[in-house]
Each structure stands twice: as C-alpha cells, then as structure tokens.
Amino acid sequence: MKQWLKLALLAVAGCSLVWPVWRIARALPPFGEPTGNYGPEVNRLGPPLRHISNMVSAVNFDFRGIDTLGEEFMLLAAVTGTVLLLRGIRGEDTSAAPDIIAGRALAGRAESTTVICRLLGPLTVLFGLYMAAHATVTPGGGFQGGVVIASGFLLLYLGEDYSAWRELIRSHIVAALEGGGALLFALAGFLPLAEGHAYMENTLPLGDFKDVFSGGLMLVENVGVAFAVAAGFTMLFLEFMEETRSLEGDGDK
Amino acid sequence: MSVLPWLVAAWLFGAGIYGIVSSRNFVHLIGCLSVCQSSTYLLLLGIGYRWGGVVPVFYDHPPGTKAVDPVVQALVLTDIVVGATVTALLLAMAVQVDRKYRELDPQKLRPMRHEGHQ
Amino acid sequence: MNILLALLFLLAAGAGTGVVLTRDPRRQIFAIAANGLVLTVLFFALQAPDVALSELAVGTAATPLLFLVTLAAVRRNRARQ
Numbered sequence: 340m341k342q343w344l345k346l347a348l349l350a351v352a353g354c355s356l357v358w359p360v361w362r363i364a365r366a367l368p369p370f371g372e373p374t375g376n377y378g379p380e381v382n383r384l385g386p387p388l389r390h391i392s393n394m395v396s397a398v399n400f401d402f403r404g405i406d407t408l409g410e411e412f413m414l415l416a417a418v419t420g421t422v423l424l425l426r427g428i429r430g431e432d433t434s435a436a437p438d439i440i441a442g443r444a445l446a447g448r449a450e451s452t453t454v455i456c457r458l459l460g461p462l463t464v465l466f467g468l469y470m471a472a473h474a475t476v477t478p479g480g481g482f483q484g485g486v487v488i489a490s491g492f493l494l495l496y497l498g499e500d501y502s503a504w505r506e507l508i509r510s511h512i513v514a515a516l517e518g519g520g521a522l523l524f525a526l527a528g529f530l531p532l533a534e535g536h537a538y539m540e541n542t543l544p545l546g547d548f549k550d551v552f553s554g555g556l557m558l559v560e561n562v563g564v565a566f567a568v569a570a571g572f573t574m575l576f577l578e579f580m581e582e583t584r585s586l587e588g589d590g591d592k
Numbered sequence: 593m594s595v596l597p598w599l600v601a602a603w604l605f606g607a608g609i610y611g612i613v614s615s616r617n618f619v620h621l622i623g624c625l626s627v628c629q630s631s632t633y634l635l636l637l638g639i640g641y642r643w644g645g646v647v648p649v650f651y652d653h654p655p656g657t658k659a660v661d662p663v664v665q666a667l668v669l670t671d672i673v674v675g676a677t678v679t680a681l682l683l684a685m686a687v688q689v690d691r692k693y694r695e696l697d698p699q700k701l702r703p704m705r706h707e708g709h710q
Numbered sequence: 711m712n713i714l715l716a717l718l719f720l721l722a723a724g725a726g727t728g729v730v731l732t733r734d735p736r737r738q739i740f741a742i743a744a745n746g747l748v749l750t751v752l753f754f755a756l757q758a759p760d761v762a763l764s765e766l767a768v769g770t771a772a773t774p775l776l777f778l779v780t781l782a783a784v785r786r787n788r789a790r791q
Contacts (some may be wrong), residue, residue: 341650342699343615345613345614346614347611349609349610349613353606354691354769359642360599361604361777363598364595364598364599364602365595367595367598367639368599368639369594369595369644370593370594370595370596370598370638370641370643371594371643372642372643373639373640373641373642374791375639375661375704377661377663378640378660378661378662378663378664381662381663382648383653383656385655385662386655387651392649392651392655393648393651393760394648394649394650394662395627395648395649395661395662395665395666395669395760396760397662398662398663398665398666399669399670401668403663403666406670408669410671410673410674413674413677413678414674415678415683417674417677417678418677418679418680420681420684421677421680421681421684422693424681424684424688425683425687428688428691451748459644477651478647478649478651478760478763479763480669480760481759482669482673483669483763483764483766483767485758486764486767486771486772487767488764489772490767490771493771493772493775494610518788520623534663536721544664549651557666563594567775568673570684570771571677572676572677575680575772575776575780576775576776577675578684579680579684579776579779579780579783580779582687582779582782582786583779583783583786588607593712593716596716596719596720597719600720600723601726602722603723603726604726604727607726607727608726608730610730611730611731613730613745615741617733617735619735619738619749619780619784620714620732620733620734620735620738620778622777623729623730623735623738623741623742623777624729624730626729626742626745627726627745627772629744630722630726630749631712631726633749633761633765634719634722634749634752634755635757637756637758637761639754641757642757645757646757647758647759648757649759650719650735660756660757660758661765665758665760665761668725668758668761669760669761669764670762672761672765672768672769673764674778675768675770676768676772676773679747679776680776682747682779683728683776686780686784687780687783687784689773690784690787690788692731694788694791697785
C-alpha cells in the first residue's frame with residue numbers, strides 16, 4: 340500500500356473520530372470525582388480483612404491474584420520468546436570479547452565510573468530487596484523491587500568489563516531463578532487447595548497490621564514475583580548484550 | 593481541567609499511531625508503540641484520582657482516610673513491567689529482520705511470496 | 711494542585727510528541743528516557759508512588775538500554791555481512 344494512501348486513510352479516520360472522542364471525554368466522570376464503587380470498598384475493607392496497609396499490593400496479590408498470575412506468565416512468555424529468537428540464530432556459545440567495528444574510536448572506561456558503580460550497584464540491589472520485602476507495609480512490591488534489582492545489576496555491568504560481569508551473572512542461575520519465581524507463584528496457590536479451600540485463598544496466618552510479616556500468602560507470591568521479574572530483566576540484558584559479542588575467540592577487554 | 597486527562601490520553605494515542613504509520617525505521621516504530629502504551633496509563637490513573645485523596649497505603653495515615661483508587665494503580669503497575677518485556681520481544685524481532693533483509697525501513701520491506709523473498 | 715497537575719499533563723503530552731517526532735533512533739533513546747522521567751513525576755503527583763517507582767526503573771533504565779543494545783547489534787550485524 341502506498342505511503343500517501345496510508346496517511347490519507349489515517350487522516351480520514353482521525354477526523355471522523357474527533358467528535359466521538361470529544362463526546363466521550365465529556366461523558367466520562369469529571370477528573371477528580373470518580374463514580375466507581377470498587378476502589379473505595381477495597382480501601383475500606385482491606386485493612387481489617389487482610390491486616391496489611393499497602394492496598395495496591397493487596398489488590399495485586401490477593402483480591403485479584405489470578406490476574407497477576409496471568410501477567411506473570413505473560414512476562415515469562417515474552418522473555419522466553421526473546422531468548423529463543425536471539426539464541427536460535429546465534430547458538431548457545433558465549434563469548435566475552437566485544438566485536439570491534441573498524442573505523443570507530445574505542446573509549447576506555449573512566450575510573451570514576453568504576454568507583455561510583457561499585458558503590459551504588461550493591462546499594463541499589465539492597466534497596467530493591469528492601470522494596471520487594473516490604474510489599475505489604477510501604478509502597479513497593481515484587482514488580483518494583485524486581486526491576487530495581489535488575490537495574491542494580493546493570494550498574495554493575497557499567498562499572499566492570501563484560502567478562503567480569505559474566506562471572507557474576509551466569510545464565511543458568513538467572514534462568515533457574517526466573518522460572519523458579521513463576522513456579523513459586525503458581526504453586527503458592529495450590530497450598531490452600533491442599534487444605535480444602537479455594538485456589539490462592541489467603542489461609543496463612545495474617546499477622547499484625549503494619550508488621551513486615553503480614554498478609555499471609557501475599558508474602559510468598561511476592562517473593563516469587565520479585566525473583567521472576569529481576570531474573571527476567573537480567574536475562575533480557577544478557578541476551579541482547581551477547582548479540583554484540585564476537586563469535587570467534589574469547590579474549591578479554 | 594475536568595476533561596484534560598482524557599484529551600491528553602487521546603492526543604498521545606493519536607500521536608503514537610501517526611508515528612507508527614509514518615515511521616521509516618523499525619526501532620523508531622517500537623518507541624512510538626511505547627507512547628501509545630503510556631497513553632493508557634494516563635487514562636487509567638486519571639480515572640482513579642480523587643481531589644484531596646491520599647496515597648492508598650495506610651502506613652502514615654490511618655485506614656479510613658479518603659484515598660485514591662488502588663485498583664487502577666495495580667493494573668497500571670503490572671502493565672508497565674510487562675510492557676517493557678514485550679518491547680524487548682519486538683526489538684529482538686527487529687534485530688532478526690535486519691539480519692535477514694539488511695533493511696530496517698518498514699516501507700521498503702514487502703510481504704514474502706511463494707518463490708522466495710526479495 | 712490544580713495548576714500543577716494541568717501543567718504536568720501538558721508536559722507529558724509534549725514529551726510523548728517529542729518521542730514520536732524524533733526520527734533518528736539514537737536520539738529517540740534520550741527522548742524515551744525523558745518521557746519516562748516526566749511520566750514518573752506525573753504519576754507521583756497523581757498519588758501513585760508504586761506506579762512511579764515502576765515507571766522510573768523501567769522507563770529510564772531498562773527500556774533505553776534495550777534500545778541502545780539493539781542499535782549496537784544491528785550495526786554489528788551489518789558490519790559483519
């Protein structure tokens with residue numbers, strides 16, 4: 340299809356949708372005055388029912404836990420698809436030498452970068468673990484903590500060479516953590532089934548309000564999600580970085 | 593002010609679609625897709641907001657304080673993380689397309705035919 | 711709070727348009743990172759710190775890095791062929 344035809348179709352569609360969009364924008368409840376009832380009910384019933392203070396985590400892991408199970412497996416599927424695509428052509432061998440393109444200047448790594456990354460990398464990973472562990476009391480949770488942990492590993496890559504980073508991050512361990520996290524989440528739902536309740540019903544002891552160990556089954560699911568997300572993102576970084584490595588030989592940089 | 597978030601979300605979505613249609617590079621196209629995704633985040637969070645509402649985390653203020661909607665926040669939260677991994681999948685596909693055809697321009701690639709590609 | 715939220719929404723619209731209008735992929739990476747930062751501030755102002763944390767880590771660290779490494783891989787593949 341020719342390009343001008345595509346743009347003309349887009350213009351026609353856009354112009355015909357301007358008025359309906361305006362009508363819909365007027366018909367939605369005005370910004371700041373929501374009319375739904377589900378949210379305020381969750382806010383009202385969450386703390387006494389589940390003894391936790393982070394309502395967003397409660398919705399994610401308890402009230403709509405099966406939703407999050409689906410999202411978790413979507414993440415697993417996307418990471419698996421990427422790994423398959425990239426490794427299918429490249430093969431399973433790994434190499435530590437970067438590919439040099441002729442004619443481009445090669446800048447060395449500054450020492451201040453290494454120092455700052457060595458200071459901040461482990462701190463970021465620790466912060467991510469803290470955020471993932473305190474899912475039920477303060478803003479945080481498995482998803483956020485997992486991504487912060489993955490960016491902490493990325494800081495470690497920026498500070499060291501690629502070969503040193505590969506010594507730290509081995510693909511077998513990362514792959515095991517990722518699959519293991521998703522498996523832990525799915526299996527956490529089977530625990531109440533063994534006691535005669537519904538799948539993923541919160542039957543573990545609920546703990547005290549504002550305590551770290553509150554929320555029952557939510558903590559187990561949270562750990563699973565944190566592992567899966569952190570390892571998933573690290574695996575993505577690894578696979579994409581391997582695309583820029585050279586195929587022959589393994590020197591060091 | 594009361595319809596601004598919905599209009600901004602519609603504008604961002606339209607801009608993203610225009611970027612996808614008129615793009616000349618696959619990597620640029622995937623960036624425009626992320627703009628479309630962010631328009632849905634704005635719409636969802638705008639629906640849940642309440643004037644004078646606080647964060648729906650009852651740690652510093654007691655439960656029962658008027659708070660914003662936590663359900664839409666939970667939806668957007670997982671959406672952001674999963675959206676990033678889907679972006680990675682699309683980027684891997686772009687790398688494969690370039691490896692096979694040496695071309696990243698969507699307007700220069702043609703659908704494959706029976707007797708081979710061109 | 712009224713004016714702040716309105717200005718942040720308009721800034722988010724501007725940042726998104728900037729991502730679309732930047733045609734060169736290497737420059738678009740910075741536009742994507744800036745968009746992530748603007749969205750983080752907007753989500754924070756909308757009383758959603760969980761969402762802001764996710765968007766910060768993903769939109770400014772993970773996504774620009776993936777784009778960067780994709781461009782490097784494309785360039786390397788073309789140089790090898």
